[in-house]
Amino acid sequence: MIEIKNLTKSFHGKRVLDIESLNITAKGITIIRGENGLGKTTLLNIIADIEGQYEGEVIKSGINSMDMTFVQQKPYLMNRSVFDNIAYPLKVRRWSKDLIDKRVEDLLTEFNIGHLAEKNAGRLSSGEGQKVAIARALSFRPKLLLLDEPTSNLDKESTILTEKVIKIYAKREEAGVVMISHDNEQIKRIGGRVIDLRVYLKGED
Amino acid sequence: MKKVLFILLVVLSLSVNVFAKGNKSIVLATTTSVRDSGLMDYLLPMFKEDTGYSVDMVAVGTGKALQMGEDGEADVLLVHAKASELKFMSEGHGVKRKELFHNYFVVVGPKNGVETSSVESALTKINSEGLNFASRGDNSGTNKKEMQLWGENNITPKGDWYIVAGSGMASTLRVADEMQAYTLSDIATYLNLKDTLDLEIKVGEDSSLLNQYSVITIAPSKNKFINEKGANVFMQWLASDRVEEKVGEFGRDRFGMSLFIPDQK
């Protein structure tokens, strides 16, 4: 469970987030919806612990930092092969080489990017890059997966594929997925809980 | 990672040599003109062979060499500024001082310039006719000698004709050449550059142009690193008959004359 209490965040004096209370279950899929500029990305940044300047409380019970990850809108891909990128979270967790190889191969197949395995991740198209970033995020089987518009750069076919992968993942691993989307069709396809951020923001007219 | 460690190891082991300083080693402070003459490059290998001592020869200005002696940064000095040396000894910085060899400064000038026989007449003429004169102006031994000579003739050099060149005997000679001026030079540097200069010796072995070279051993009371033994070995070796003869031979094959004349015992 992710509990948010009295969260406020300002950028250069301008108030960008003001939430009195918001709870998000850390199991199953939750989609955060809302127009541009409401602060969805900022909220996810805070939950993911990459934004540390804020007031209020964000309590993630039962989840420690090594169990969760976040795929940003513009994810940073390392200057190495796609394979090595996806393998990295496993390397830092000191998985054995055999297990790493197997897991990465599985993910490459799942996302249909096997042909990109040896390609330098810096040379991918934005769509390919996005898939790699998501595959990488799933590599260590996080208990909580945060995604910021994960299919924004993907064509229809890849979008459907990715949505399927995420759905299967959440179910099979009994993991929590918190995702930002403003594609209503997508929201319908994925299912899960929908949070309209606007409802939770104070002082919005 | 392993490669990095290996390189570090290599560097470290090389650096042992790089940092080491044995006790069969002395620091000799001397002047740039001594270094430039090539005399030490000629003698030091012989010294090493004969005595096993290696010499770290640091060539600096006369003033600095004496200062290094005073500060105990050198074990032995080879300099040629008698007045300053005597003061140095009277202040107790050195233990032994020995005059070993000498040569003469020369006044050089343009080939169809003045014809004189003495320093006195040369300088007087240069001053009265406002002939170009290049001075080192760097407080070196040569420069000090120059100022001493002007003083002895009661002249204070001033005016457009008195050119204060950069330090370094060679560059001063080039300036003199360029401006077809007179200048005071040590014999070795002049001879080395003679073929590229349009200057000739005007006054040679005048007694006032005497350039006396001496060795001074530094007082061990300065600090505990003074290698008194090594300094004495150096002085004795340099003063020995055999080596003095070698000193006299230096330069003969190239210039047909000794660059350094051993002092009579």
Added chain:
Amino acid sequence: MDYIVQGFSKALSLLTGFDRELYSIIFLSIFVSLTATLIVTLVFIPLGVGLGLKKIRGEKFFSRLLFSLMGVPSVVVGLLVALLISRRSVFGFLGLLYTPGAMIIAQTFLVIPLGMGLAYKLSKKQGRRIKNEGKLMGARGIDLLFLVLRELKGELLVISLTCFSRAITEVGAVMIVGGNIKGKTRVMTTTISMMNSMGDYAMGIALGIILLLITFIVNSFAYVFHQED
């Protein structure tokens, strides 16, 4: 004029004839400057990167300090080091003055602000993003530093090459702490300087050519790596 031409031709024959003294001077120059650069590259550049990833108190002051130290004249560094290692000084007992070791020390001090300052600046600009992503992937502590170092490898190499250039072309520091002793502490820059004051152009020109070649090669590498980003 013909002494210049003479100088060039003698220089060429020294170079192609593998004159022993000439090549030992070249070797020493590279050894001293390369060692100093390696020390800075392996210790102080990563340190600069690491500091750039943290939020430190007095960041602005630190930045400004490093940048002003970058411009310290090499003679001043040489003087300071010489004062510390001369016989009557604190570290006199090490007997370091007039050794290649002292030259390495002086040049290291000279380029530390350069390497560390540029690495710090680079890290502040590009490092944070990499660090964040690293954290999200589960990297912690030293893994994070290595990740950033590896990702910024190209730019860091350029910084390292810059340090090497600065070291090998300086003359003030090595002159003062090394003493320009023949066969022991003579490097290209001090020899060129000495040859000039002696009026011997041949050796000076030969070394000048080599020094130019080295700096040209090093800077070309830096240029190539820079372009790759």
